[in-house]
Amino acid sequence: MAAVAMTTWQENMAVEAAAETRPAWADYFNDEMIDFWLGEVLWNQDMAKFTSYGVGGCAEAIIWPASVRELSLLLKGIRRLNIPWRLVGGGSNILVADEGLKGITLIFGKRFATIEVVGEKDGLVDVRVEAGCSLARLVNWCAEQGLSGLEFAAGIPGSVGGALVMNAGAWGGDISQVIRSITVMDEYGECCDKEAGQLHYGYRSWGEDAGLIAVAGVFGLQRGDKAAIKEKCRKVVAARMKQQPQEASCGSFFKNPPQGRSAGELIELAGLKGKRLGGAMVSEKHGNFLINTGSATAHDLVRLMHLVQSTVNEKFGVLLEPEVRLLGFAGGN
Ligand SMILES: Cc1cc2nc3c(=O)[nH]c(=O)nc-3n(C[C@H](O)[C@H](O)[C@H](O)COP(=O)(O)OP(=O)(O)OC[C@H]3O[C@@H](n4cnc5c(N)ncnc54)[C@H](O)[C@@H]3O)c2cc1C
Structure with a gap:
């Protein structure tokens, strides 16, 4: 076990090529984790299945933590073994490289998705929600409870x-x-609560360091009329x-x-609507949507991203910054 723990991810990269479906570190990961991790590890999984873009290569390993304790133990083990990792949620704002993702991809999903009322103060009902809950389920739950x-x-x-993060x-x-506080976990597997005032929220950002994990959030919601809330949601979805x-x-x-x-x-003003590179296209309907027409690769989408950036910059002197997070590309995670 000691020898295993001393072996670094980088040292094992050399022999990794020999493994067909499992990375070289799979055995020592299993050895190290066996004392406390009984959950499933899925090896060599196609990330296209886990992203709304439906593109991207394979993740070497995917794990779905089901509790804060599990996540904490996993992070401690992953750190000891010096394996790269990242966390993914619903995959609706990530573009995964065709070359795939090295190391461990942690996904928060249905197993980590509790919704509970934890209090009521200042006229607001506090609802604590675990990070793996889908936003759609939370919105529907709120409408059913008459919470606005x-x-x-x-x-x-x-x-x-x-x-929470985006x-x-x-x-x-x-x-x-609407956020009152967030429970966060750092890369050492330690948790703490941050009140809304301590967070540095900005446009499409929670202002925290990369590597910090949002484990759960407490939302402050108002009591309202169930039918009116449902109607508002219906109108919002229809407009979308x-x-x-x-x-x-x-x-x-x-x-x-x-x-x-x-x-x-x-x-749109740059004349890019409908522009196509491989299977990637700037939507005719909405200029800020780069769509997968069905056969796009991540490479097509990145090429289109660069083309849009350079064209808009040349015409208007504005460098557009991606909102979508790029994973597995050089310089990214
Ligand atoms: C059709 C469509 C419409 C959309 N409309 C909107 C819109 O109107 N407004 C809007 O804001 N967005 C919109 N989005 C983008 C996307 O849905 C949001 O950004 C969403 O909140 C991302 O959540 P996710 O769980 O899918 O995150 P992911 O795509 O899984 O991850 C996004 C980033 O957050 C990180 N991350 C995920 N979960 C955690 C966590 N628990 N802790 C720490 N980091 C984490 C990931 O590492 C990654 O960097 C839309 C997307 C699609 C496909």
């Missing part, structure tokens, strides 16, 4: 964890307006369906610039 505040999020795909928003609302393309995408690809025209307007 998250109607803006109706129709936004992905997990609650992803929404500060997901639409129609003038965003997560920062009207404005947004239905092809595979990650929603808006670029952040809107801090001032001036929106990213979508700039892309």
Whole structure:
């Protein structure tokens, strides 16, 4: 065991090529973790299945933690073994490289998705939600309970964890307006609660370090009329369906610039709507949607991203920043 623990991920890269479906570190990961990790590890999984874009290569290993304790133990073990890792939620805002993801991809999913009322103060009902809960389920649950505040999020795909981290928003609302506190875990597997005032929320960002994990959030919601909340959600979803393309995408690809025209307007004015590279295309319906027409690779989408950036920059002097997170590319995670 000691020899195993001393072996680093980098040293084992050399022999990894010999393993067909499992990375070289699979055996020593199993040896190291066997005392406390009984959960499933899925080896060599196609990430296209786990992202709304439906592109990307294989993740060497995927693990779904089901509790804070499990996650903490996993992170401690992963750290000891010096294996690269990242966390993914619903996969609706990530573009995974065709070359796939090295190391361990942790996914928060249905096994980590409890919703519970934890208190009521200052006229707000506090609802604690674990990160793996889908945002759609939370929005529906709130409507059923007659709790108002998250109607803006109706129709936004992905997990609650992803929404907390991305500060997901639409129609003038965003997560920062309803969040009371977040339980976070650092890369050492240690947890703490951060009150809303301690968070540095900004446009599509929670302002925290990469590597910090949102484990759960407490939302402050108002009691309201169930029928009115449901109707508001229905209208929001209908407006989405009207404005947004239905092809595979990650929603808006670029952040809107801090001032001036929106990213979508700039892309449209640059004459890029309908521009196609391989299977990737700038949507005819909405300029800020780079869609997978069915046969796109991650490489096609990245080439299109660069083309849009350079064209808009040349024409308007604005460098569009991706909202979508790139995983597995050089310089990314
Ligand atoms: C059709 C469509 C429409 C969309 N419309 C909108 C919209 O209106 N508004 C909007 O804001 N977004 C929109 N999006 C983008 C996306 O749905 C949101 O950003 C969503 O909140 C991402 O959640 P996720 O769980 O899918 O995150 P993922 O895509 O899985 O991850 C996104 C990033 O967050 C990190 N992450 C995920 N979970 C955690 C966690 N628990 N702790 C720490 N880091 C984490 C990942 O590492 C990654 O860097 C849309 C996407 C699609 C496909």
